[in-house]
Amino acid sequence: MTRRFPIEDVSPVVSCGRYPAKAVVGELVPVSARAYREGHDALGCNVVWLGPDGAARPFTRMRPVEPGQDRWHATIRPDAVGEWVFTVEAFHDPYLTWQNAVTKKLAAGQGPEDLANDLAEGARVLEAALDLVPAAERERVRVAAKALRDDDRPLARRVAPALELAGLLWDHPVRELVTTGEEYRLWVDRPRALFSAWYEFFPRSEGAVPATVDAPAQSGTFGTAMERLPGVAAMGFDVLYLPPIHPIGRINRKGRNNSLTAGPDDVGSPWAIGAAEGGPDAIHPDLGTPEDFRDFIAAAAEQGLEVAMDLALQAAPDHPWVTEHPEWFTTRADGTIAYAENPPKKYQDIYPLNFDNDPEGIRAEILRVVLHWVGEGIRIFRVDNPHTKPFDFWHWLIWQVKQVEPDVLFLAEAFTRPAIMHGLGKIGFTQSYTYFTWRTSAAEMREYCAELVAAADYMRPNFWPNTPDILPESLQHGGPPMFKIRAVLAALLSPSWGIYAGYELFEHVARPGAEEYLDNEKYELRPRDWAGAQAQGRSLAPFIAILNRVRRDNPALHRLRNLRFHDIDNPALLCWSKHDPETGNTVIVVCSFDPHTVQWGNSTLDMPALGLDWHDRFTVHDELTGASYDWGQRNAVRLDPYLQPAHVFTVRRPVPPAAPEPPGPPSPDLTVEDVPADLSGGTAPTAPAEKDDARWSS
Structure with missing residues (x-):
């Protein structure tokens, strides 16, 4: 199709439009395009966008904010969950064309005779505008057109x-x-798809009684796990993630610390799903009944917690699928079913699915299982190792589920190659685990976060300092200061973050030679004395509660695209900010990466990124200590790992909110008597400067 004006490089667009870009309800979504035309006449651009209901929203005018680059920008704010459609339009703007010509001719001293045609053309444009402007403004337009002809x-x-x-x-x-x-x-997803705080615990450990010489181990239940909910909510978390709650296989069950021999009291890994009691649509009888699970979900909701379930597409050797559908698995040369391996690791208690043997049958069964839990009230799934299953399957499953329930969210637990992690985000995963855990210097973290911001149209990060599988060396050897440092980084760099239970108790003892917990909870019950640790001051829970309160109270921290880094002259320190132009809310963080020694640094702030002018002075309030300081572009900081390894500042001086759209280039002043100096009316830009303008002479 022939188009009058070129429209190129539209954003946000994912894989040339093959997949939808992502946003959440209420988010300001930047839309940009490159558009240009021949000659000197003015070009206009706008965004036309339709909601999931198919109804058009008022078009949004785009502005040329990169002079000479023909790049046009606007923001749209979707207000409903579902699939939106947007289009960029370019058009000849006769009013701006007329305005530019007339102001230049007036500035050159031309008189009425020289401008006769321009005045008539201006009147024609205004008369054409009468049907476009609101009824209350039509008289102004009519009077202006009449004046041009007078x-x-x-x-x-x-x-x-x-x-x-x-x-x-x-x-x-x-x-x-x-x-x-x-x-x-x-x-467009619901806001929790972008902004969330996760907490992971094993229900079977909450209220559990370990085995003794006189009595066998006793698993916790959904009922006893309810007692932990107020503590989780008090720390400010809003998503409670449960590892698999299904029956656990007995064949090849793993013992403590992943040993090959399980004793009579060993409970096995929850990820070894399936036994005589059922598969992934069943509940482990030790935890309770389906009614107990519904009560647990309701109790969590009363505490402001949404329950997220694990979706692990695999089977224990005694899973019903193994006998009912042996074709769903891979049979080796000796006739045995292949178990999962990630050399040198072996998972003899888990059989991976083979999606190529009966793809239709497997797809139908997994969709049934997922919709079963959706029917039970689950709207968030943490997906185990999605990178080991076909990507076309995930694309199909996610969008099948969203057709039934658009609010359902999927977190990808994929610690794998970057292209695969990004690909999973493109095909539909709502959030993703990241390499955050292994970015241990300020330079590495800054570079990695810049990569994530660049991918914000399709990949939403979720930062976890630890998981049941991962106890990084930084936490093994960094002491309590490092637990604070990693919590600050995770909670305030990313809109979504999470911790695995025990983080707040500084659990740090690793299995020798591995980044894994000793006495791993994946293989045994692990009750903890939460109340005793809190009473004795051995808990990070109060500090975590402050971080989550700061996150909740500051709209700037609810977004990813607004992350900006600032220079600081100490490589052990990282300085960043987030600014919300609508509310003027600004948060500045300076965090040390050194858990052992005091660090000093001098920051140089990018003031426009804070919504400020270069010369401004402002007050910052430290949300961790309550202290306030007078700051400007350059500031000195001191961070003590034992007393305060980070500053978390909110800008307290009232700053007028910036306009949602940056202004365009101003109109030139006129020298003709009685003509207003600001000819643009203060709200509309003139057309971009042409190449033969004096400003291009250099």
């Missing part, structure tokens, strides 16, 4: 009323030669 008025007074309509005709332009670009999709 030969008895001085030239300045003929022109001024029309020039004063710049703002009105920016919002309600006359559009000619409209060119419509390609349609692109935007999937």
